[in-house]
Amino acid sequence: MPRETLKIVGFLCNWCSYAGADMAGMARMRQPDSLRIIRVPCSGRVDPLLVLKAFQEGADGVLVSGCHPGDCHYGNGNYFARRRLELLKRMLPVLGIDPGRFHYTWVSASEGARWARLVEEFTGQVERVQEAQPNLKIQSRIP
């Protein structure tokens, strides 16, 4: 599957990662355009179900990024997120979703270059998984 048709959903916290991605954009760093960013107030807002819903609706990969642990704008949202997302990550293989399709990480507002690199790496990773398992979506069969 060509990279251009990949659909990757990114849930980015408003305070760090979204600003980081913004910085990468303003610095005109080259990044794959397969990522669709959804800005959320905090990585703690990212209910694991949002990730699963994205997969159900046909996303090929999901990326969640928040403030570095210790730097949460709200104090401890990303600590809660970390527990949930780690659990989710380990549950994906049971659901038949290659864990390579999901990544959670922490990117600060000043890490534009790191963000660009990370998106590039993750897109490549999803691409490889997609080749091995192209058929991800649970199919509907309504008459």
Added chain:
Amino acid sequence: MRFIAEENIPRLLGRLAANAAVWAPQVVKDTVNTVLFAPWRAGGEIETGAYSALSAKELVLPATERLFSYRYRRAGEGERIGIKGCAPQERVVIFGMRACDAKALAVLDALFLSRSAGSYNDPYYQGRRSGLTVITLACTSCDSACFCSSFEKGAAETAGSDLIFYPVSGGYLAGPVSEKGKELAAVDLFQDSSQEKPGLAKTAKVELVGIQQRLLERFDDIDFWRLATEVCLSCGYCSYACPACHCFNIFDETDGDRAGGRYRCWDACMFYAYTLESSGHNPRPEAAHRYRNRLAHKFSYFPLNRGEILCTGCGRCIRGCPAGLDFRDVIRAVSAG
């Protein structure tokens, strides 16, 4: 009577499969003998000895089906809606339904194909029903959850069937009920037979005389209903497994931004959300209210409105109830005292 040898059954189904989808009861892979009606393919194993967890009502009332498709199109300043209805025209032969399940089709016909004034005909049901041929397997044995003998004809019920197979040694005697059934039994895989029909199952009985009235008398005694249904978990299994339960929900789905469809899917009166109004008011807030409605619908309202009891005694709601609640015990309690 006609006779068909056991080994000719796959041949018969194979031939039927040329012009129609053939459904038969089969054991679901990876389960502990969960039996469901499913599309049959040549070589497929048919399970005729076991009780299926669900009836085959999805052949006339699919769990989810599209009612129509819509598309918004630009028209001047605004948009207009284009609507395209659906008209299912499938041909299906089902093998191995039981007399209770087939009877349920006749009961549903009384609602969905009603010609009486003030009733609406359901075109989706009609489209599927008219393309359905029912080969019923008569029951010569039963289990303790069966209670079809509570109704007039019991296991000898023929309503809803096109052709009935009676198990005899080496094969089945075939008794046609409808024109469709006659045609079916005329093919060369059958031969004439003078064998006697086997004795049919006699199940446990539950007394239904006067139940219609008793339900109305019991209606306002909510404490009675609370007590009778206190172990009920208020899930939808009994409704979904029931061959006669037919209530549905309607919902919309969008395919893209400005197009999609309206669908209907099974719904169960045991759910809180079933009657929940957007104001927050719910006329049936407790499981007891809902169970009362379910029972009264089956044995009082539907008979009153449509002339048929909305239960055929298949026993699925008893066999599969996760709470072990026996529907018949509640009926008996309504009748008693």
Added chain:
Amino acid sequence: MSTVPRKGIKAAEPLVPEPATIIDVIKEGPNIRSFRLIFDDPGITTAFSFAPGQIGLMGIPGVGESTFAISSPPSQRDYIQFSVMKTGFVTSAIHELAAGDAVAVRAPLGCGFPVDSWKGKNILIVGGGIGMAPLRSLLMHILDRRKEFGSLRVFYGARTPADLCFAGDRVQWENRDDIEFIATVDEKHPGWSGHTGLVPQVIAAQPPAPENAVAVTCGPPVMIKYTLAALQQLGFTEAQIYTTLERKMKCGIGLCGRCNIGAKYVCIDGPVFSLDELKNRMVDGRW
């Protein structure tokens, strides 16, 4: 109530709505709006006929549909009107609509008021809040045929003056001398010179005679409960009192199962019922 024939809905495909277009939206109150619409197929608008009290399902494909009483009278041939209170998922989406927007409608459904059997009788109409919608249709229908009936008295109550719907119509009704129209709000309110007090109290203060009369009521359950008690106290029998009900509905044609009150289905046997038919079962609001 099988007195009124059903026309207009597609007999062959009763679950498939007709596309229609909103031509006007009237803001009736803080959370109530009236939507006037015409069918996209002009033939349907021309042939459309119904009785006051009948209902329709109006919806937005992609969102869903809900049941509403038709609030325009049968004599209104230019459009049909639904009055919608914003309460849930579908009604919130409908409230976003403006003139020119597309909707899809299945109407008329159910049975209306048996108005023909009321000829020569004194009519008492008791409405509360959005419950006035079907009664507006009925009232305007009766006014169209005013000579056929005896006295006409209308009580209309709401929580505050702003919650009283149909402001334009009310002025006309109040100014006619062949109708006694009494609007009331629950409590005193700056700028409100009309009646104050709950509807049943206002009725009790000016008691209508039950002889040769019919009473029609529609409103919130608690108002209905006390209005029925007040009417029965005055000597109205169950056969003299009519009400029109609203239940959660999906199909509107008696198949989907949820709107029944005992063996009666609100969608096809109602929504108009005489109290006689319901055997008082509606009083506790649970069936």
Added chain:
Amino acid sequence: MNEFVQTIKQTFKEVDLVLGWVRSPAAGVAVPACFHTPAQADDAVFDSTCMHNLVVHLPRLAGKKVGIVAKGCDARSIAQLVAEHAVDRSRVIVIGVHCPGMIDVKKAWRCFGFGKRISDAGGRVAMEGKTVAREEVLLQKCRGCRDWEPVICDVTAGGATKAATAPPAEPAGIRKRFAAMSPAERRQFWQDQFSRCIRCYACREACPLCFCRDQCAMQARDPGWATAAIDASQSWMAQLIRISHMAGRCSGCEECERACPVGIPLMLLLEEQNAVIEELFGYRAGAGPEVKPPLLTFNIKDDAWGES
């Protein structure tokens, strides 16, 4: 009168009703029952067909003082509910029983032969004139049971000796096959499983920890996690709502899987989730009434997982 019935009767001094089991004449096995009077408790039974987790009724009996007969695993559900403040400990009298390991009745019936009396003695289960080893028809959770002793208990009402508990089984059948599947195969596996789901919500209603019930997000139109469609894709999503809301709460009672009428192996999901939670947080749901569920808290030292 046996000791078990006697114990139940005595609790009536303190409670309004007792949740227990009676034998169903039609089904031939134990079924849940509410005893409102000591006399009704004469019919109480406890045997190896008492597989139901009666704790499911506790949250909806709020306001009443309830006695409940609880096996070790059931007691864990109570402990978890108490830890979540969903059940008031002071209004529950737990009548603990020592469980001999429960028979998977569906397995035993083999789907036909409903109502055939199941006998269970001397490590053999007999039915239909056939005899099998007990281990073959035990519920999955009973193999390698770690909860013979109820974690929360007010009165003990006897039961089996600990020696009767079967040892943990090597994954067999579907569990073994599932373990060996690739992601693509597993996806297909769940596609097949959820295409059977009828969304009767028996899984939810039978679950003692799913106390939202009437307000469940699986059925809510807003937020629309899943539409009402009875279809593999939506059923998959709807079930994942439940699984995800069970994280750190599921005590592994297996009621959802037992209740499922179409045999979807829901415990494959929950067992794995429970194992991950035990590995990550060292937590087993229902460990006691005063523990903090791991997803309701955090530890700044959680970073050992090396996520980024």
